Amino acid sequence: MSTLSARALVLEEPGTAPVLAEIEVLDPGTGEVRVKVAASGVCGTDGHAIEGTHPLPYRPVVLGHEGAGVVESVGEGVTGLKPGDHVVCALAVPCGTCRQCRRGLSEHCNSPARRKAMSGVRADGSTRLRYRGEPAYPFFGVGTLAEYTTLRQEQAIRIDESLPLDEFSLAGCGVVTGYGAVLNIAGVQPGDTVVVVGAGGVGVNVVQAARAAGATTVVAVDGLPAKLDLARKFGATHVIDASADVAAELAAIEPDGADVVFEVVGKPELLAMCLGLTRVGGACVMVGIPPMGSQLSFDAFTLSANRRVLGCRGGAVVPARDIDRLVALYRGGNLNLADLIGQRIELDDVFGALDSLGRSAFARSVVVF
Numbered sequence: 001m002s003t004l005s006a007r008a009l010v011l012e013e014p015g016t017a018p019v020l021a022e023i024e025v026l027d028p029g030t031g032e033v034r035v036k037v038a039a040s041g042v043c044g045t046d047g048h049a050i051e052g053t054h055p056l057p058y059r060p061v062v063l064g065h066e067g068a069g070v071v072e073s074v075g076e077g078v079t080g081l082k083p084g085d086h087v088v089c090a091l092a093v094p095c096g097t098c099r100q101c102r103r104g105l106s107e108h109c110n111s112p113a114r115r116k117a118m119s120g121v122r123a124d125g126s127t128r129l130r131y132r133g134e135p136a137y138p139f140f141g142v143g144t145l146a147e148y149t150t151l152r153q154e155q156a157i158r159i160d161e162s163l164p165l166d167e168f169s170l171a172g173c174g175v176v177t178g179y180g181a182v183l184n185i186a187g188v189q190p191g192d193t194v195v196v197v198g199a200g201g202v203g204v205n206v207v208q209a210a211r212a213a214g215a216t217t218v219v220a221v222d223g224l225p226a227k228l229d230l231a232r233k234f235g236a237t238h239v240i241d242a243s244a245d246v247a248a249e250l251a252a253i254e255p256d257g258a259d260v261v262f263e264v265v266g267k268p269e270l271l272a273m274c275l276g277l278t279r280v281g282g283a284c285v286m287v288g289i290p291p292m293g294s295q296l297s298f299d300a301f302t303l304s305a306n307r308r309v310l311g312c313r314g315g316a317v318v319p320a321r322d323i324d325r326l327v328a329l330y331r332g333g334n335l336n337l338a339d340l341i342g343q344r345i346e347l348d349d350v351f352g353a354l355d356s357l358g359r360s361a362f363a364r365s366v367v368v369f
């Protein structure tokens with residue numbers, strides 16, 4: 001083994017344009033694996049990092065956080081993975097030893113070790129990537145907009161070689177977040193009426209997960225007609241243009257209101273609207289990430305009817321458990337990954353994909369290496 005050179009999308013400072021440059025991908029250390037990235041999605045959160053609206057404690061950052069690839073080499077103490085294994089990259093995983101982890105709430109782990117791992121920093125403070133001779137930090141501890149990356153072994157979730165890596169590159173972020181919101185946070189039940197506000201890369205996965213969970217009425221709300229068409233492809237039974245009177249339109253479909261409403265945009269004022277769409281005893285889930293410091297205002301009396309407002313950190317995902325679940329759903333024909341990919345592009349074309357984030361008529365651009 002030796003340090004590998006890789007082309008990567010590097011963000012030196014938030015608010016500046018990222019650059020394509022060579023990085024060094026160090027040998028995997030104890031408990032680490034180096035992965036030859038096969039495909040990486042371009043997600044809205046990469047765009048937020050570039051704009052400076054997503055906090056980046058360390059930089060420069062190697063962008064990309066939803067990817068899949070093939071294990072190239074493994075470090076000491078790695079069990080269960082070997083070179084050649086196909087893996088989905090998971091966002092940095094829990095520490096396993098803090099109070100939350102010991103309570104079985106590993107998705108809420110916020111230990112210093114996990115916070116460092118989210119930036120690809122090892123317990124001893126060293127990094128697995130270097131740029132211009134200095135430490136570099138993979139986004140979410142992953143950094144998949146690069147030809148190679150090195151991960152903690154817990155972040156490399158092995159999948160069967162028969163599964164398409166370009167499609168499964170999306171499993172690690174947008175897809176699993178949408179599924180987690182439906183299954184882990186909301187607990188959607190068979191027969192439920194579900195409303196999904198925001199039919200982007202995560203929203204359409206909320207739609208298809210709600211259908212897989214047995215929801216019989218799934219209403220997608222978005223301002224872009226193309227996204228409403230996409231939502232139908234993923235199982236939405238009804239669509240509402242966001243500029244319409246959404247409450248009146250929903251009342252025509254389900255007079256009692258929705259069992260669960262998902263806000264998948266990240267705007268507090270939309271969450272207030274979503275709460276108004278819930279039935280008595282219904283729940284509203286904030287899947288979108290609102291800006292830090294933003295305030296939420298709604299008629300608090302509505303909560304007296306047992307309505308619930310639920311937060312959602314990345315779908316409360318436990319990567320190994322939930323990615324296995326996605327594989328099972330895929331095999332059963334209940335998970336459409338192929339139609340999430342609007343375009344397959346080369347790394348050189350990533351800038352155009354970043355520019356069109358949030359405006360494109362499809363869910364994802366995928367860089368194929």
Ligand SMILES: [Zn+2]
Nearest residue numbers: 043045173174
């Ligand atoms: Zn993402």
Ligand SMILES: [Zn+2]
Nearest residue numbers: 095098101109
């Ligand atoms: Zn922990």
